[in-house]
Amino acid sequence: MSIPVTMAHEIPGREVAEIIGIARGSVVKARFFVRDIFAALRNLIGGEVNEYSRLLEESREEAYARMLTHAQSLGADAIISFRFSTSAIMEGSSEILAYGTAVKLK
Template sequence: MIVTMNDQIPGREIAETLGIARGNIVRARFVGRDFVAGLRNLVGGEVSEYTRLLEETRDEAFGRMVTDAEKMGADAIVTFRFSTSTIMEGTSEILAYGTAVKLK
């Protein structure tokens, strides 16, 4: 599956637009990670526990988007983006989305 943030794929022609492909996930923090992150907050620096959590969450949302596009019969996803939002205290949603297309 070709995935790009551009609206075109160099050297390829889009034959058909199939619709919006999306994948989302909502993740909550948990006590163990919060405790370690709180300690790290006291001394400063990167909170690697949350960095890993968000990286894993983005990867999963991305995979779900690709699966959604495959179900539509897409060859590629153009105009790919990530979006984030807070659902409630301690939870975040990561949404991966783009336009599923068929290539000539």
């Protein structure tokens, strides 16, 4: 079951009946030395570092899916004020956090 997710503070045409709390999902990913080799070569010739772009996209999707699962476990009908955040955990690894306000709709 998929629930509506928006970066806005409301769902058009729907009214928030109750704020449940924060729904969140996070993932920590580390770089892999094989990717680093390809990225270093790409850095020499310029252009997008596809290896890292794919790693970040996969991480965002996983964090987003975990947030949806958390929201559903809270009994939410929707998530408003959705955001992504990233932070470095240690050299070579980062956390991707997906979060928003889990709500019940009328």
